[in-house]
Amino acid sequence: MRTARIVGTAIGAVVVLAGCGGGQVAGENPSGDGGNKQLVLVPGVQNEPFYISMQCGAEEEARNAGYTLQTNAPAKFDATLQEPIVTALAANKPAGLLIAPTDDVAMTEPIKQVKAQGVVVVEVDTALQDTSVAVSTVTSNNEQGGRLAAQTIAQLTAGKSGTVLILDTIAGTSTTNARAKGFEDELKKFPSLKSGGVEFTQNEPDQAASKVTAALAAKPDLIGIFATNLNTGEGAATGLRNANKIGAVNLVGFDASPTEVEGLKAGEFQGLIAQDPATIGREGVKQAVAQIEGKSVQRNIEAPLVAITKENMTANEKYFYKTNC
Ligand code: T6T
Numbered sequence: 001m002r003t004a005r006i007v008g009t010a011i012g013a014v015v016v017l018a019g020c021g022g023g024q025v026a027g028e029n030p031s032g033d034g035g036n037k038q039l040v041l042v043p044g045v046q047n048e049p050f051y052i053s054m055q056c057g058a059e060e061e062a063r064n065a066g067y068t069l070q071t072n073a074p075a076k077f078d079a080t081l082q083e084p085i086v087t088a089l090a091a092n093k094p095a096g097l098l099i100a101p102t103d104d105v106a107m108t109e110p111i112k113q114v115k116a117q118g119v120v121v122v123e124v125d126t127a128l129q130d131t132s133v134a135v136s137t138v139t140s141n142n143e144q145g146g147r148l149a150a151q152t153i154a155q156l157t158a159g160k161s162g163t164v165l166i167l168d169t170i171a172g173t174s175t176t177n178a179r180a181k182g183f184e185d186e187l188k189k190f191p192s193l194k195s196g197g198v199e200f201t202q203n204e205p206d207q208a209a210s211k212v213t214a215a216l217a218a219k220p221d222l223i224g225i226f227a228t229n230l231n232t233g234e235g236a237a238t239g240l241r242n243a244n245k246i247g248a249v250n251l252v253g254f255d256a257s258p259t260e261v262e263g264l265k266a267g268e269f270q271g272l273i274a275q276d277p278a279t280i281g282r283e284g285v286k287q288a289v290a291q292i293e294g295k296s297v298q299r300n301i302e303a304p305l306v307a308i309t310k311e312n313m314t315a316n317e318k319y320f321y322k323t324n325c
Contacts, residue, residue, distance in 0.1 A: 006067040036095035039069045039288060041281070042085055044100040044126060045203075046073040049321035050230055050277050051100070054124060056325035057278030058098060061285035069285065070094075077170070077203045079103035086110040093119055094286035098281070100125040103172040108133065119139025120291045124284040125277070126174045136287035138301040140275045142175045144186055145305045146228070149252045152271040152307050153224040154190040162223025163196040165215045167232045169203040176228040179254060183226050196222065205235030212239025222249050230255035237268040256308065256320050270306045272318040279303045297317045 001260040037243055041058050043051035055071050062069035072080035079102045087110055089097065097119050101107035108128050115121045115133060123137040131137075153164060166183055169176040180198050187195055196219055198311055208227065212235075225240075227233035233253025237260075240246050246268050256274035263269045280303045290297045308316045 003132075031309050033225065036068060036093070036094075036292075037067045038094040039067050039096045039098065039285060040089060040094040041071045041075040041124070041284075042097065043124075044076040044082070044101040044102050046075055048230065049323055050125075050255055050275065052323055052325075053321045054100075054277035054281035054284075056281065056322055058124075058281030058285050059325065060278075060284040062240055062289075065285065065289045066291060067095075067285070074102070077102050077173075079106040079172075082107060083110045086114055087178065089114050089119065090117055093117055096122065097118040098122050098124045098284040098288060101128050101174075102126070103170075104129045104174045105172060114116035114175045120288050122284045122288045122291075123220045124280050129174075135291045135297050136299055136301065137283070138283045138287065138303060139175065140280075140305050141302045142178035143182035143185075145254065145275075146184075146226070147186035148180035148305065148307050149171045149179070149226045149254070149271070150183045150186035150190070150193075150271050150307075152252050152273070153226065153250055154187075154193060156252075156270050157193065157223055159192055160223060160277065161192040161194075162221040163194045163219045164224040164226065165196040165212070165219070165222060166198045167208050167211060167225065167227045167236055168198050168200050169229055169232055170200060173203075175230075176254075179228040184227075193224070201232045201235060203229070203231050205231050205238065207244065208235025212236050213243060216243050216249075224250040224252065227251065227253045229253075230257045230260060233272075234259050234263070237263050241268065256323070258323060261313070261320050264308065264313060267310070270309065274306050274308050274316065274321075276304045276306075276319060277321065 059069050074087050081104045086178050121134045123134040127137045150255050166178040166180050199211045227236045252269045252271040253269050254273045256272050
């Protein structure tokens with residue numbers, strides 16, 4: 001896989017990413033159904049700005065390509081709720097499925113079954129461990145994003161020593177697990193900063209808030225928190241607010257939801273690593289359509305990441321997530 005290129009310093013850095021590795025493969029529509037122009041997007045969860053922004057990009061690209069795109073998302077980020085949505089596709093098979101698997105193992109069988117019925121599968125955002133299922137995977141370089149977050153915390157703490165807590169979501173979420181790993185690896189380069197370990201929040205803001213409350217009590221030298229996604233970041237900010245620790249502990253989050261952006265403005269977050277979900281949606285549709293139409297397909301595509309702080313937020317407004325298209 002081609003390595004991501006980082007432009008600039010940690011704070012304000014944009015990771016410029018393009019198609020990476022895997023090469024181009026000749027597309028082939030396994031269904032052989034040239035007339036089917038239906039695509040389905042199955043995000044990780046409903047009503048969440050990251051996936052809404054992805055849906056906006058996907059819908060725009062589908063319209064341009066002359067396809068329809070229907071979105072069907074589970075009420076929670078939970079494989080037991082996502083599985084029946086995937087299985088139900090058998091009744092009205094789309095030509096292509098764009099999916100963010102909520103578990104990198106548990107979702108393998110249901111997705112494989114849909115694929116076996118001739119549906120083209122593209123992963124958007126999260127991915128399965130089994131790389132043989134999807135024809136293309138479009139995602140941020142999540143490990144690199146974690147590293148960028150560690151560099152951002154190191155820059156914010158400027159040599160002061162202390163412990164940094166990492167809040168991951170759920171074991172089996174490929175993206176956030178990679179962010180936590182990248183963060184821990186990069187943190188080792190900064191001897192003044194000690195890892196306080198990885199805590200899982202189950203993608204629930206309340207659990208993130210409680211983990212922060214507990215860490216504040218157990219680790220008096222807590223100097224920073226890395227929250228690996230939107231819900232976790234929003235919950236961590238609540239935890240700090242409840243303890244009157246806003247600003248005393250540096251909070252770097254992932255994503256750029258309206259609440260996180262407001263939090264950055266208000267000084268609750270010191271940094272956000274924003275993704276480009278609309279590009280992920282657009283590229284996902286392009287790859288699915290290419291495969292359906294027998295054109296060449298890129299196996300792995302990386303979308304941009306950007307480290308946003310209060311200072312550079314105006315220049316990076318285009319990365320803020322949407323709540324409608
Ligand atoms: O951070 C995104 C996404 O990339 C991740 O896979 C799951 O959480 C989000 O949807 C944000 O809530």
